[in-house]
């Protein structure tokens with residue numbers, strides 16, 4: 004903070020003279036007696052009670068205390084007039100800052116410095132010491148700075164004795180390592196003692212919640228005050244009136260931010276006609292922005308952001324304020340259009356507005372041409388509103404614009420070519436709109452300063468970038484994010500020359516070209532995100548490159564081919580899925596990519612064995628390898644508990660047994676090994692993976708009995724063992740898996756009855772949340788496929804006999820029941836309609852007898868039914884709406900529509 008602002012001119016000039024004299028020792032030496040010994044003693048005593056880890060006070064020893072660091076004497080009288088011991092390291096919480104902090108006690112010997120007028124102990128760490136009362140006795144003090152020095156407790160009223168004080172800084176944010184300390188003031192009467200001298204007061208972070216309703220009156224009595232900072236003071240009530248309108252007439256800066264002032268903006272503010280800066284952010288203010296602001300003709304800065312509750316339109320009077328430079332109304336509920344307000348600015352020809360943030364409101368309408376009148380504007384943020392229409396062509400007149408953010412609106416028009424005139428523009432964010440039209444070279448031609456561009460549309464490439472394929476732009480970007488806009492089919496020169504990029508997203512841009520190796524090697528040293536997904540990019544990737552900063556690589560859904568890139572990177576996520584990469588994975592993948600967490604390679608043509616070095620890749624979380632041509636056995640070498648929670652190697656040619664070492668992976672949640680040629684038994688060690696949620700081992704050659712420990716998998720959501728050669732009975736413990744929603748044992752050699760306890764599958768008996776599906780969403784794109792079979796039981800194609808147990812009727816959320824191709828007998832339960840959410844029932848090719856229960860027709864959700872090839876008899880219930888006779892055929896004694904056989908009398 005500049006001293007000139009806070010100290011009276013005469014005081015400041017005497018300092019200037021002092022500094023001049025000190026810098027010219029020859030000038031002073033003759034007339035300058037050494038320091039006064041009683042004051043030297045007082046300083047030494049003061050020093051002794053301080054702690055000083057970094058030796059900042061090491062010069063405090065020689066005879067002449069006037070040349071000790073931080074001490075200044077009056078050149079005429081040699082009296083100590085200034086002590087400045089502010090921590091020289093200003094990077095809070097750094098090691099240097101902590102070491103540079105003075106601490107300990109403040110000795111009353113200071114009061115012996117009768118001429119001390121300046122005391123700065125700020126940014127030190129007094130570890131919760133109370134501000135000593137005796138400071139109130141140093142009555143010549145004009146400047147006192149105790150900010151951020153970890154004092155605590157009540158501010159002593161004795162400070163009110165400092166009747167000459169001009170600047171008082173008690174800002175109390177604490178950066179101590181040794182705890183959190185807070186100052187408070189529960190009675191502000193003492194301020195009246197400062198009323199005729201104080202011009203600067205900062206009590207930010209001082210807890211004033213106990214200061215009572217009169218806090219504003221107490222401050223307003225300081226009649227000379229120019230700056231009042233009450234940031235984060237736990238003030239609750241903002242009085243709606245102020246007793247004397249003459250008070251605070253000189254106030255230029257008022258900061259009441261981060262309090263809980265949940266009231267309307269009060270009218271007394273508009274009597275403070277000297278105000279230049281007003282900060283009222285994060286205060287929960289309500290109501291509309293009053294037009295009284297028109298009285299504040301000198302206002303330069305107005306910050307009403309993040310109140311979340313300010314409503315109504317932006318009053319046009321704000322546009323009339325001649326000095327306004329900085330206006331932040333972001334994060335409120337402001338609505339309506341901004342035309343009136345901007346028109347006012349445009350009338351105000353000399354407008355000086357430099358910063359305008361209206362983001363995160365509910366503003367709507369189109370952007371008016373008058374926007375272009377803001378010629379001095381450097382930052383314009385209109386993001387996260389509901390603006391529509393086009394970027395006006397007057398945008399080209401905003402010659403000072405450095406940052407333009409229109410993201411997250413409903414802009415559905417064109418982007419004016421005027422944009423291309425903004426030579427100062429550094430940061431252009433137009434993402435998340437519905438732009439249409441074409442962007443040409445003229446849109447970009449003079450953007451010499453551009454470093455960052457974000458341009459994404461919601462619609463399918465409704466915006467086209469039609470730049471000459473050989474054009475070399477004047478900018479070198481660091482960030483590019485273009486999604487759902489047409490750039491391709493070629494990978495144009497203007498992109499090829501961008502080699503300073505550290506963030507790249509080109510998603511769904513229609514690029515169907517090869518990308519030169521030189522581009523990848525050009526960006527490799529700085530790039531952190533490399534996302535080229537959903538294009539039709541073809542060709543091979545350069546093989547050996549080092550990407551020291553890369554975090555995420557997403558090349559998915561393109562036409563890349565050739566081998567896996569042998570890129571050396573600390574990236575944590577690699578998405579190569581839906582391409583045509585081929586060949587084996589590098590055996591040393593753990594060395595190339597030692598931080599890899601998520602490896603998505605599905606839907607490619609990779610061959611060879613899955614490298615066993617993956618067992619050494621300890622950060623690994625997801626292996627998503629579905630639909631490749633991997634062969635050999637799955638790695639057996641798992642030997643320590645990893646983060647690995649998702650394995651999908653389905654639809655490959657993996658053979659051999661399921662490795663029992665998988666049991667060490669305690670985090671394993673998703674295990675999808677289906678559609679391979681695995682054989683042998685399910686290893687018993689899997690019961691250790693008690694967090695398993697989704698198991699699909701279908702379509703293999705697995706044998707043996709169903710595991711007897713399934714009840715240990717208490718999170719199990721899906722169990723699919725279909726199309727294997729499992730034998731034996733369905734074990735009772737299966738019924739005790741409380742979260743099971745999908746059970747598929749079809750196409751095995753399972754015998755015996757359906758256990759009565761099936762009614763204990765409580766997950767299917769109650770409504771569910773689908774959180775567990777989230778896990779699947781991360782690992783496979785097929786989560787939807789599994790969602791379709793939610794709450795299903797499929798036991799078809801086994802040797803199951805016995806009857807349907809009545810207990811099954813408890814599974815009231817069952818959607819799919821498939822028992823076909825077994826030997827189940829008995830009748831269909833009369834009360835089957837209790838399964839009122841059934842969509843599919845397939846009981847075909849069993850030995851069911853008796854009549855079709857009438858209640859079947861009461862299941863309104865039923866879409867598919869198959870009862871064919873049983874021993875059912877009697878008439879088909881008339882209310883059953885199915886017209887396809889094939890679902891009933893093979894039951895000789897069944898009659899009625901849709902079967903051709905009519906029922907004889909007595910069959911109703």
Ligand SMILES: *[C@@H]1O[C@H](CO)[C@@H](O)[C@H](O)[C@H]1NC(C)=O
Nearest residue numbers: 004089125126148150170172
């Ligand atoms: C008090 O000291 C801090 C640094 O420790 C400084 O930022 C602040 O501007 C000073 N206050 C005044 C009023 O000079």
Ligand SMILES: *[C@@H]1O[C@H](CO)[C@@H](O)[C@H](O)[C@H]1NC(C)=O
Nearest residue numbers: 062065067069070071072073
């Ligand atoms: C103080 O004065 C002594 C003697 O003139 C000189 O050696 C020393 O460097 C000075 N110290 C400072 C901090 O100026």
Ligand SMILES: *[C@@H]1O[C@H](CO)[C@@H](O)[C@H](O)[C@H]1NC(C)=O
Nearest residue numbers: 139140160161162163164193
């Ligand atoms: C200083 O202030 C305190 C508290 O306001 C008061 O009790 C005391 O008498 C004052 N001391 C002097 C010397 O004015």
Ligand SMILES: *[C@@H]1O[C@H](CO)[C@@H](O)[C@H](O)[C@H]1NC(C)=O
Nearest residue numbers: 185187189210211212213237
């Ligand atoms: C502020 O002081 C009040 C009492 O005056 C107290 O209840 C509250 O907890 C204090 N706030 C903090 C953050 O310490």
Ligand SMILES: *[C@@H]1O[C@H](CO)[C@@H](O)[C@H](O)[C@H]1NC(C)=O
Nearest residue numbers: 461462463464487489511513
């Ligand atoms: C977008 O259009 C492309 C072809 O222009 C098409 O392949 C793609 O499926 C479309 N995407 C969407 C989400 O409509």
Ligand SMILES: *[C@@H]1O[C@H](CO)[C@@H](O)[C@H](O)[C@H]1NC(C)=O
Nearest residue numbers: 549550551552553571572573
């Ligand atoms: C990965 O990080 C390690 C340790 O920070 C570093 O030594 C290595 O060079 C980094 N590798 C790459 C490719 O950046």
Ligand SMILES: *[C@@H]1O[C@H](CO)[C@@H](O)[C@H](O)[C@H]1NC(C)=O
Nearest residue numbers: 562564565583584585586608
């Ligand atoms: C994928 O690559 C393989 C071999 O590398 C090739 O035989 C096949 O034709 C490619 N498929 C497509 C769709 O390009």
Ligand SMILES: *[C@@H]1O[C@H](CO)[C@@H](O)[C@H](O)[C@H]1NC(C)=O
Nearest residue numbers: 735736738739759760762763
């Ligand atoms: C099914 O649950 C009931 C209680 O809800 C319990 O008494 C019974 O033992 C369970 N059956 C089995 C086989 O665990």
